[in-house]
Every structure is written in C-alpha cells, then in structure tokens.
Amino acid sequence: MAAVPAWVVGLLEVVVSLVLAIMVHRLAYSGLGRLVQSRDALWQALLVRLKNPTRLTLIVLALVLATDIAPLTSDQSTFVQHILQLGIIALIADVTWTALNIWMGLYIRRFKADAADSFLARKHVTQTHILRRVAGFLVWLTAISAGLMTFDGVRQYGISLLASAGAAGVIAGLALQPVLKNLFAGIQIAITQPIKIGDSLIVEGDFGTVEDITSTYVVVRTWDLRRLVLPLSYFIEQPFQNWTRESMNLLGYVMMYLDYQAPIEALRAKAKEVVEASPLWDKKVFAVQITDFRERTMEVRVLVSAANGGHLFDLRCDIREKLIGYLKAEHPLALPRTRTAVEGFASPAAEHSNGLDGAAFPGERVAGID
Numbered sequence: 001m002a003a004v005p006a007w008v009v010g011l012l013e014v015v016v017s018l019v020l021a022i023m024v025h026r027l028a029y030s031g032l033g034r035l036v037q038s039r040d041a042l043w044q045a046l047l048v049r050l051k052n053p054t055r056l057t058l059i060v061l062a063l064v065l066a067t068d069i070a071p072l073t074s075d076q077s078t079f080v081q082h083i084l085q086l087g088i089i090a091l092i093a094d095v096t097w098t099a100l101n102i103w104m105g106l107y108i109r110r111f112k113a114d115a116a117d118s119f120l121a122r123k124h125v126t127q128t129h130i131l132r133r134v135a136g137f138l139v140w141l142t143a144i145s146a147g148l149m150t151f152d153g154v155r156q157y158g159i160s161l162l163a164s165a166g167a168a169g170v171i172a173g174l175a176l177q178p179v180l181k182n183l184f185a186g187i188q189i190a191i192t193q194p195i196k197i198g199d200s201l202i203v204e205g206d207f208g209t210v211e212d213i214t215s216t217y218v219v220v221r222t223w224d225l226r227r228l229v230l231p232l233s234y235f236i237e238q239p240f241q242n243w244t245r246e247s248m249n250l251l252g253y254v255m256m257y258l259d260y261q262a263p264i265e266a267l268r269a270k271a272k273e274v275v276e277a278s279p280l281w282d283k284k285v286f287a288v289q290i291t292d293f294r295e296r297t298m299e300v301r302v303l304v305s306a307a308n309g310g311h312l313f314d315l316r317c318d319i320r321e322k323l324i325g326y327l328k329a330e331h332p333l334a335l336p337r338t339r340t341a342v343e344g345f346a347s348p349a350a351e352h353s354n355g356l357d358g359a360a361f362p363g364e365r366v367a368g369i370d
Contacts, residue, residue: 093143
C-alpha cells in the first residue's frame, strides 16, 4: 500500500483541528447557555455578545497548534500562516467591537429611557448610539485595510484605504468627502448634542420626532408617520427647530380674537376650569391675557404648558373647542362682529338701556371667530 503523502496528513490535521475547535466551542456554549438561562438578562446578553469572538479565538488557537505539529510543506505552511494572519486581524477587530458593545451596553443600562423626564437618558443614549456606529466603522475599516495589506497584489489598496480614513491623499479624500463629512458630523453631533433620539423637531417645514441616528443619516418620523431621511451634515449646516433641546416640557398658546365686550374674568375662569380638568396639562404654566388691541377686536392669549409636543397639541385643540362652545352658549356678544350705523335705529347704548342686552344690535353682523 502506498504511503499517504505528508502534505495530505498535514492538511487533515489542520482540518481536524478546526473541526474540533468548532465542536468544543459549540459544546461549551451549550452548557453555558443552560447555566445562565435562569440568571439575569445581562448574563444572557453577554453570552450572545461573546459567542463569535470566542469561536474565532479557538479557531486561531487550533491553527497555531496545527501549524506547529503538522508536517506541512513550505508552501502549505505559508498559506496557513497567511490564513492565520487574517484570522488574528479579524479576531482583534471582533474583540474590539464586542468590547465596545459590552461597555456601551452596560453604560446606557444606568439610564431609563422610558422615565417621565427622559432628557438625560436620551442624551446619553444618543451619544452612545452615534459613537458606537462611528467606532464600528473605524474598527472594521482598519481591519479590512490591514487584511488587504497582507496580500502583495493588493497591498497598495489596503494602504490607500487606511490613508483615506486618516484624510491622507487628495484624490482619496475627494472621493470619500461625503462619507468623511457625515462621519465627522456624527462625532460633532454626539459631542455637542444639537439633536437626540426622541427629540421633537420642525425640519423642512414638518413636525416630527427623531427616530434613529445612524453613522451617516438621521431618520425623523413626522406627525403623519412619514419618514424624513436627512444626512448628518444637515443638522450641522442647516437651521432647524428643536422643541425639546433642554427639556421635554413645552409652552403653547391659543389665540382668540374677541369683541371688546367679552368678559375676560369669566373667560379666564372657564379656561382655568378646562385646563385643570384635562390630564394633558402638566400643572406648571397657565395664563389668560389680553395681548393686543385691533381695530375691531382684542387679542386674547391662553398660555399653557404640557409634558411633550403631542400632549400640547391635543391640549390646545381641547381648549379651543371648549372655549368657543362656552362663548357661543353663554356670551354670544363676545364673538367678533362688524358694526354699521343705520338711520332710524337707536344707538347701541340706548338699546342696551332699553333691555335689549344679549341680542344682536340692528345693523350688526356676527363675523365669527378666527
């Protein structure tokens, strides 16, 4: 019987080593999974996060051992060494990325995003969210560049890719300008916090909520459930309104244009009754004031506050509905009117004195509410 060539034996040893490494990893994780099944969800999440790095570590160790003991030829040894280099690069990148994810996950666990005042939580979640994406981009870009540099034929591409990440090379810099622009904009947004996940914005003429922030763009969910997708650089270069920059609480107003005979004290009492009965009011700000005089009407402002933009919008609508109903039923003369003088009729003052108060004056036309 012919002897088995040495290179076949060497390759079989390498393959057996890889298979054994994968089997040992699978058995170990099966046992660990049963152990942490009854523990806190944190342990289960850590086990899932560490699954790929530990598998890759065992594979690299198996390659190292197989290379030392297997009777490989020089070409086979060079090939396995190259695979080993790529595995070590991937292992370093994977371990780095996993460590970042674990640390950031533990960091944001301290903050409750569903709290009543989630400003602090949203701030840290947004920073972590953006920095994790930027860090992941840089880690894997570096790993791919280092991997390409191990091949003689494409070594220059790996160097160019790595240099472009450091803003070296005019051509590479120009080619990657949009990517780098949004990359640096993401870092600036994470540090300066002009927007956060969950912020209420008015952008491009639409009211919406920041739904997601990636490494290159921001998703804004509008009030009618559309999605605006804007590049990160937009929020550095373009003006926009952030209603929840410092806190979730908002002030809003209802403007009413009433006749000068409107009973302000009665209106203030009714507005206070409506606001106090509403669960949407946060019990912080309430005021009814005459803010301007016009030629035919006076401007009355009802100022209120609410916990967020959605509550404020619904509260303002509720105030409008209740107050216009109250004025129509109890004080119709408070509604704005256009007066005209008609010959043969008494003056308004005379008609009031004759007991005609509460009815529209002859020659008067009710103009309605703005």
